[in-house]
Amino acid sequence: MKRIFLALLRRILGGFALLLGASFIIYMTVRAAPGDAIDAISPMGTPPEVKAQLMAEFGLDRGPLAGYGVWALRSLCGDFGDSLVFAPGERVMAVALPAFGRTLLLAGGALLVCLCFALLWAACNPGGSRRSQLLGASLYGVTSAPSFVIAVAFAQAVNELVYRLVDARGFVTPSWYPIPIACSSMMPYLFAGITLILSDGLLIDLVNYLRSELQALRRSPFIAAIRAKGARVTGHLLKNMVVPILSAYASRLPVVLGGVVIVEYVFTLDGAGYVLLEASKNRDFPMVVGLSVLFTALVILVNIISDVVKGWLDAREVAHGG
Amino acid sequence: MRFRGNNQKQSSSEASGVKMNRFLSLVLLVCALFGLSAPASAQIFRYPEDTRPASLLPFFAEDMSSVRMVELIFESLVFINKRGDVEGGLATGWEVAPDKQSIRFTLREGVQWHDGKPFTAEDVAFTVHAAQDPQTIFNAKGKYKFITEVQVEGRFSIRFKFDKPINEPERRFTFKIIPKHAFSGTAISRKDAFSRKPIGTGVYMVSKYSLRSVSLQIFPNYWGQAKITGILMQHTPDKSAQINLLQYSGTKSGVQAVVFVPPKNIPLFENSDSVVLEPYHTVSWWYMAYNHNNPSLANRAVREALAYAINREELLEANLGRGDVLSGPFTESSPFYNFEVEPRAYDEQRAAQILESAGYKLQNGIRQKGKEKLEFRFVLDKELASNQSLFLGIQAQLKKIGVSVKPQYVDHARYRELVFSQDNFDLTLNVWSFEEVEDVYPLFHSKGVMNFIHYRNAEVDKLLDQAKGMHDYKQYKEAMKRLHAMLDKDLPYFFLWSLDLYSGISKQVKNVFIQPYYYFTSFKEWELNP
Numbered sequence: 001m002k003r004i005f006l007a008l009l010r011r012i013l014g015g016f017a018l019l020l021g022a023s024f025i026i027y028m029t030v031r032a033a034p035g036d037a038i039d040a041i042s043p044m045g046t047p048p049e050v051k052a053q054l055m056a057e058f059g060l061d062r063g064p065l066a067g068y069g070v071w072a073l074r075s076l077c078g079d080f081g082d083s084l085v086f087a088p089g090e091r092v093m094a095v096a097l098p099a100f101g102r103t104l105l106l107a108g109g110a111l112l113v114c115l116c117f118a119l120l121w122a123a124c125n126p127g128g129s130r131r132s133q134l135l136g137a138s139l140y141g142v143t144s145a146p147s148f149v150i151a152v153a154f155a156q157a158v159n160e161l162v163y164r165l166v167d168a169r170g171f172v173t174p175s176w177y178p179i180p181i182a183c184s185s186m187m188p189y190l191f192a193g194i195t196l197i198l199s200d201g202l203l204i205d206l207v208n209y210l211r212s213e214l215q216a217l218r219r220s221p222f223i224a225a226i227r228a229k230g231a232r233v234t235g236h237l238l239k240n241m242v243v244p245i246l247s248a249y250a251s252r253l254p255v256v257l258g259g260v261v262i263v264e265y266v267f268t269l270d271g272a273g274y275v276l277l278e279a280s281k282n283r284d285f286p287m288v289v290g291l292s293v294l295f296t297a298l299v300i301l302v303n304i305i306s307d308v309v310k311g312w313l314d315a316r317e318v319a320h321g322g
Numbered sequence: 323m324r325f326r327g328n329n330q331k332q333s334s335s336e337a338s339g340v341k342m343n344r345f346l347s348l349v350l351l352v353c354a355l356f357g358l359s360a361p362a363s364a365q366i367f368r369y370p371e372d373t374r375p376a377s378l379l380p381f382f383a384e385d386m387s388s389v390r391m392v393e394l395i396f397e398s399l400v401f402i403n404k405r406g407d408v409e410g411g412l413a414t415g416w417e418v419a420p421d422k423q424s425i426r427f428t429l430r431e432g433v434q435w436h437d438g439k440p441f442t443a444e445d446v447a448f449t450v451h452a453a454q455d456p457q458t459i460f461n462a463k464g465k466y467k468f469i470t471e472v473q474v475e476g477r478f479s480i481r482f483k484f485d486k487p488i489n490e491p492e493r494r495f496t497f498k499i500i501p502k503h504a505f506s507g508t509a510i511s512r513k514d515a516f517s518r519k520p521i522g523t524g525v526y527m528v529s530k531y532s533l534r535s536v537s538l539q540i541f542p543n544y545w546g547q548a549k550i551t552g553i554l555m556q557h558t559p560d561k562s563a564q565i566n567l568l569q570y571s572g573t574k575s576g577v578q579a580v581v582f583v584p585p586k587n588i589p590l591f592e593n594s595d596s597v598v599l600e601p602y603h604t605v606s607w608w609y610m611a612y613n614h615n616n617p618s619l620a621n622r623a624v625r626e627a628l629a630y631a632i633n634r635e636e637l638l639e640a641n642l643g644r645g646d647v648l649s650g651p652f653t654e655s656s657p658f659y660n661f662e663v664e665p666r667a668y669d670e671q672r673a674a675q676i677l678e679s680a681g682y683k684l685q686n687g688i689r690q691k692g693k694e695k696l697e698f699r700f701v702l703d704k705e706l707a708s709n710q711s712l713f714l715g716i717q718a719q720l721k722k723i724g725v726s727v728k729p730q731y732v733d734h735a736r737y738r739e740l741v742f743s744q745d746n747f748d749l750t751l752n753v754w755s756f757e758e759v760e761d762v763y764p765l766f767h768s769k770g771v772m773n774f775i776h777y778r779n780a781e782v783d784k785l786l787d788q789a790k791g792m793h794d795y796k797q798y799k800e801a802m803k804r805l806h807a808m809l810d811k812d813l814p815y816f817f818l819w820s821l822d823l824y825s826g827i828s829k830q831v832k833n834v835f836i837q838p839y840y841y842f843t844s845f846k847e848w849e850l851n852p
Contacts, residue, residue, distance in 0.1 A: 034732070034735070034739055034740075035733070035734075035735030035736040035737075035738060036735065036739070037735075039735045039736075039738040039739045039742075039743060050459055050461070051743075053459045054459055057459065057511065057512070057513075082513060085376065086374075087518065087533075088376070088377060088382075088512050088517055089511070089512070089513025089514060089515060089517070090515075090518070099533065155563075156566070159566070163570055167570070178566075178567055178570045178576055180556070180558060180563060180567075265559070265560075266560070266563075268534055268556060268557065268558060269534075270532055270533035270534045274533065275533060281733065281734070281735070282735065283735050
């Protein structure tokens, strides 16, 4: 128990240092990006004195290092500053947290569903046979397109289907139709989730990974011993698959979060991806840094949780310094 | 047999009909299960915008998306109606002093702000004081400079004094009025929460302001009348998605308007049963700017050669559709456009001759004079639609006379920094837009705040200074026409064209009149049929 606690403490401290380093890099990158919030909002020919006044009002008159120092100290106290352009005057976290929550629900949920489906697929199609190779190839073909292609095609297909079957026939149209003008319900999130599952080769990657883990497990001596005793192996297999599943979840989450940005843009969802894109476009650096830190913190947190659970389930993980 | 065959066909179509009905029932059941049915009676006007409204506080509404939304939420003392005449908004009447140095407005009584508080002359005075407060930093501050004194003469009467006599001064009072009680002082910050929770006197009030959309509902205590009960603006940056949505406008859903239909999509709606293309002409013109700090471009011969080498008609038709090719800094509908100055016709040979006589000889495909090569860096804003294809056309045409241009595509913020702040460009392509009539003083006077090309011409400066001091409109108009001729000759910019713009409007919407700049000025009269 003490060993687990120490390992956890080490990971938390390491995670904090990583977060600080990441925030420094993000802050410096955003500040070093050409153009600033003033250039983004001020129309052509804004007099230099007006720009200077705006710089002071937006806190851009400090140099990047001094600016980061002030930002880091304030954010340690939970103050991530105010948005400059995206939602002028609004606290960064008041905008970022709800948007981030929606994105997390979307990305985390899609990845979870994807993992369950991949596990089922891997269990039902152990590989080797011609049928399973054919199925694997079809799955690869269907799910390997980039997320923006799938998102656009999916939105178009759903709109056309609703138009022909519901709207044109005079039935009461669903409130989410047509995509993307109305996003007042959960349905566009559902469509976006399906898009994430079916794009960027995520599903086939997980199927391949889980299949190889499952095969290795099936061939292991302790499963052979259980089989020799005539007992059922399903429970043992599932219990021993928890660690690979957790690893897969923790390692694929950043990939899905990357894909979410463009999917949210197509489905006009008001998640963190959309806010991040708009804020970057307008050089709203407190918002960009605040959101990027949230993304980084999430990835670190998921990895720590995954390691703790793995350590709890399998003491060898802690012994090996996991 | 035939009869039997028909029967078979009928029965099979019945069977497929039953299947379809089952499928539809299933779809509807799913919709019902998710609680997703839309209320059939809601009369919501939906339209997409390319950009998010940056601020709904009128001073800071600087992007067109904000300008359009502010037009629905706020009102001004007067506005310019369909016929171009001044009509009372929050003012019911006005009297101009005989010396034209002051105006007294009588305000509308019984007007309420969206929070229920009464509108008075104090609000009008506060708006001007806030705009003139040095701590309120915004770009259109110059619009309020002419007012030297504000006198509240009663609860519904206010007088303004000016720095000099002004013809038709009422035309200058189209700025939006904001409520005094919503602010703690006249210094208003861009970060004020009012920019997201605005309180106006307009016909619509904000019911929901979310990250990507703004919903407006009709203000029940509005002094006038409007026919459409609600508006939904959704940020939809993808233009092709906007066009798709407009195609669904024939039925109950979809969007009822797309503010600007790109030329390539116009054929889609030309014979449409559900969408009508409404033309409108903005006071805006495109230009190719020369950086006069570049020694080659400071040479008038080089500027003229570039102007002759670019075929504007061809570029316009191929990339942007319909419009007027211009010879000066005014649109053809402007009172200042000088029709005696003909736009330069495309003449590649003449362009080459001009360069030849100016001493630029062709060497390895590029013209040069000594060490001075005609190679330019063309900075382009990625956000300006059609920029890429236009540039490729220009590049190919200039190559024919031995002028090389290299593109630098940058995002909007970077573009502003490079072109307007750092003076780090040779050539660029852009558009100037004006509210009503063109005020070109800031663009071409050597001390003009928008003279980012560093153009200096003593004669132009003298004429602009003279025109600024003129009180007689006819005299001013003649001066602007003279300026037009001078600028055509000297070519500070290469004036390109003004476009015929089209809005796509659903045929469900009636009584449509589009105000070219504010768009929704007459929205109260628009009707939305089910």
